[in-house]
Amino acid sequence: MTTVPQTSLSLRRPERLALNAGLVIFVALYAAIAFLQPNYLELGLFMNFLRRAAPLVILACGQLYVILTGGFDLSMGAVATLVVLAASILINGDPDTTWAVIGALYAMGIAVGLVNGLVVTFLKVPSIITTLGTMLLVNGLALAWSGGAARGDLPDNFRNLGRLVWRDVPVIGTLPLAAVVLAGFVALVWFGLNGTVYGKRALAVGDNPRAAELAGTPVAATRILAFVVSAVSAVTAGILIGGFSGVSVNAGEGLELQAIAACVIGGAQLLGGRGSIWSAVFGALSLFALFTLLNLLGLPQALRDSIQGLILIAAVGASTWRIRRRT
Amino acid sequence: MTAVPSLSMTGISKAFPGVRALDGVDFECLPGEVHAICGENGAGKSTLMKILGGSYRPDAGTIHLAGKTVQFTHPRQAAEAGIATIHQELSLLPHRTVADNIFMGREIARHGILDKAAMRERAAALLDRIGAQIDPQALVSSLSIALQQLVEIAKALLLDARILVMDEPTAALDERDSRTLLNLVDGLRGEGVSIVYISHRMPEVTAIADRITILKDGQKIWTRPRDAAPISEIVRAMVGxxxxxxxxxxxxxxxxxxxxxxxxxxxxxxQDITFDVRAGEIVGVAGLEDSGKGALAQALVGDVPFTGGTVALRGRSIDLRTPRQATAAGIGYLPGDRKREGLALRQSVRDNALLTLRSMTGIFTRPQRGALASAVIDERLRAMDVRAANFGQEIGTLSGGNQQKAIIVRWLAQASDILVFVEPTRGIDIAAKAAIYDTMRRFADAGRGIVVISSDMPELIGIADRVLVMHQGRLSGAVPRGASEEDIMHLALGLAEARHEESGA
Structure with missing residues (x-):
């Protein structure tokens, strides 16, 4: 009773901290980039940075949905690879079919998300195992379908989604289409979490599924929807990746782990119950800024993975330490 | 008794930022004495015991064990000094055997290899000493809470504890198991063990304690021998x-x-459960731990549904297959294990109170619309007198009483017709208890119904308009308001099945 005022102060802090952690790290890293390459301060280059970061940010937003509900989605990268390969095979050089194919890609993604969600909720297989399974499954199917090598090319109208940059836009100068897609997608997922009751349900399910169920929450539906959103974001990211990197059999490799790392860096708590869409957005931007910085510093590509590993451990360690400190 | 106290704590003070948890408290316990500590939640009982157990260091004051000054910096030192604490929340590993748990961290080894046979034997001897019929080879998860508690005590005895702290040991036990436990405490007292006994259950305290100490707001109010401390005096000292x-x-x-x-x-x-709940009624359900009273609650809220029979709500037959269906039908559940089944601990007080409303509305509902608005729920929380500095703070930081009130607000907001309470005041201090009883009464008086399932008989007798008694999965009878504990016990033990068969309906 009398302990209330004392705890409440220290409690509110981590929440604000979690919201800002990603933003603070991002600003610091981007400042370091700008120090090495002052022209990164130009709006044009910043827009270009956003364009290249867009797939990771989108993936992180989808991953966040699953993390909030207490799970992981390891199948995102495989879905992105599938999207790139399937697009080139299905479009097969005919630009008229692009939009129909994009619809088909989303259908495939939603199917994968549904499978993940149904297996996790009804067969009670832990999500990390379920999505590891679908990751292998989807990757294998994609490779088998494409014959193990990149086939065909993507038409310009598909690639523009990731590649097109409008020049001479009033006020901001250049505007990549990918940045518009990014903004639209973030607005949508933000609305899903903050503009509807879904977000709070997801947090409650991630925090204590049993209590949520007994309070009447549709736990299964909440979880399944999270996997579907995650898969949809993987398709979206895959389309952008196909746009600016072209067709490759390892287009999506490792992206799922980057997305998880991004959410954690931004302050989302693994196993659910804490985090916001800004954790995903700024966490992903931070991670991408870090990659850019390492490039500028001339570090070999391989070290990227090692550093990402370190950051992931540090971020989770820091968040548990923060939680432990206040109890 | 001229013996040197086996435990004496003098002038213990402890402050946390913003709170003076203990203020110069003296406490002692003689060999072979049961010394009860009573006080509301937040009175300082737990802090005092955590200092004794080495989890906290006091700001001031000294601790003597059998006359020698000690200073603990780690719980392990306290354990080695012969202080064992049995917590309300048990610390056993569910998937290991009883013997494994008793010897956890103190395994008997021969040439570096575990001597399982010796451990089994010692475990069996220890369990035998406390009169527990438990197979040392059984998995802890297969035991009832009551038996698990006995395993904890056996574990404490392995260390040859001279001072045994029992923090609400009967909170999770029903009447029969509580009596067994009290007999055990009595036996340990006979062996010269000093027992510090913390409990909210007054009849128990006056039955078992040699002396009683009352704490309030971090200060000692008095210490008296049992005969000089009738329940009314204790309660007055605790709550004023x-x-x-x-x-x-x-x-x-x-x-x-x-x-x-x-x-x-x-x-x-x-089996064959038949009863009804009328508008304005609080129906109590009593029974021993394995009587099926918990299963009845789970069936009523669709958690573990009935597989046969019918449920009718206001005359209309309904299905209760899932908690969501029960919620939609207007039945709300207030589980006994609030932390595990009632609360999303890392979410705010407000979010927890809104959980059901948000779950039952359409998914595209705007979060601040109508009854979902913060201002509206805050008003409800204030009306229920939920005490929090800020309703945006995590509910895990609130006291049990305030958490329970927030769950009540959850179901009031949903406008439920029937509330199913399980152990409504377990671990809740006396002042909050009274407030919760009062809320239950007002809820029923507004033309709605309550089913309250409890192991706390005085509570059932005090609050319920009639009490259904269960025995071996059946209703063995019902008693009206004003019945005695003996009447209920009689039915709960299945001694009067024939006589009361008709009164369940």
Whole structure:
């Protein structure tokens, strides 16, 4: 009773901290980039940075949905690879079919998300195992379908989604289409979490599924929807990746782990119950800024993975330490 | 008794930022004495025991064990000094055997290899000493809470504890198991063990304690021998008011229409359950731990549904297959294990209170619309007198009483017709208890119904308009308001099945 005022102060802090952690790290890293390459301060280059970061940010937003509900989605990268390969095979050089194919890609993604969600909720297989399974499954199917090598090319109208940059836009100068897609997608997922009751349900399910169920929450539906959103974001990211990197059999490799790392860096708590869409957005931007910085510093590509590993451990360690400190 | 106290704590003070948890408290316990500590939640009982157990260091004061000054910096030192604490929340590993748990961290080894046979034997001897019929080879998860508690005690005895701290040991036990435990405490006292006994259950305290100490707001109010401390005095010292205002007065009018009628309800744990709940009525359910009273609550809220029989709500037959269906039908559940089943601990007080409303509305509902608005729920929380500095703070930081009130607000907001309470005041201090009873009464008086399942008999007798008693998955009878504990016990033990068969309906 009398302990209330004392705890409440220290409690509110981590929440604000979690919201800002990603933003603070991002600003610091981007400042370091700008120090090495002052022209990164130009709006044009910043827009270009956003364009290249867009797939990771989108993936992180989808991953966040699953993390909030207490799970992981390891199948995102495989879905992105599938999207790139399937697009080139299905479009097969005919630009008229692009939009129909994009619809088909989303259908495939939603199917994968549904499978993940149904297996996790009804067969009670832990999500990390379920999505590891679908990751292998989807990757294998994609490779088998494409014959193990990149086939065909993507038409310009598909690639523009990731590649097109409008020049001479009033006020901001250049505007990549990918940045518009990014903004639209973030607005949508933000609305899903903050503009509807879904977000709070997801947090409650991630925090204590049993209590949520007994309070009447549709736990299964909440979880399944999270996997579907995650898969949809993987398709979206895959389309952008196909746009600016072209067709490759390892287009999506490792992206799922980057997305998880991004959410954690931004302050989302693994196993659910804490985090916001800004954790995903700024966490992903931070991670991408870090990659850019390492490039500028001339570090070999391989070290990227090692550093990402370190950051992931540090971020989770820091968040548990923060939680432990206040109890 | 001229013996040197086996434990004496003098002038113990401890402050946390913003709170003076303990202020110069003296406490002692003689060999072979049961010394009870009573006080509301937040009175400082736990802090005092954590200092004794080495989890906290006191700001001031000294601890003597059998006359020698000690200073603990780690719980392990306290354990080695012969202090064992049995917590309300058990610390056993569920998937290991009883013997494994008793010897956890102190395994007997021969040439570096575990001597399982020796451990089994010692475990069996220890369990035998406390009169527990438990197979040392059984998995802990297969034991009831009551038996697990006995395993904890056996574990403490392995260390040859001279001082045993029991923090609400009977909170999770029903009447029969509580009696067994009290007999055990009595036996340990006979062996010269000093027992510090913390409990909210007054009859228990006055039955077992040699001396009683009252803490309030971090200060000692008094220490008296049992004979000089009637329950009324204890309660007055703890809360500063009399016991008679404790339970709300019975309703003025007779119960109204039938709200819910269960006919022949059956599942794996229940047989032929038939009863109804009328508007304005609080129906109590009593029974021993394995009587099926918990299963009845789970069936009523669709958690472990009835597989046979019918449930009718206001005369209309309904399905209760999932908690969501029960919620939609207007049945709300307030589980006994709030932390595990009632609360999303890392979410705010407000979010927890809104959980059901948000779950039952359409998914595209705007979060701040109508009853979902913060201002509206805050008003409800204030009306229920939920004490929090800020309703945006995590609910895990609130006291048990305030958490329970927030869950009540959750179901009031949903406008539920029937509330199913399980152990409504377990681990809740006396002042909050009275407030919760009062809320229950007002809820019923507004033409709605309550089913309250409890192991706390005085509570059932005080709050319920009639008490259904369960025995081996069946209703063995019902007693009206004003019945005695003996009447209920009789039915709960299955001694009067034939005589009361008809009164369940």
């Amino acid at each position: 008011r009399d016991l008679k205002d404790f339970y709300p007065s019975p309703p003025a009018s007779a119960p109204g229409e039938v709200l819910v009628a269960i006919t022949g309800g059956t599942n794996s744990g229940l």
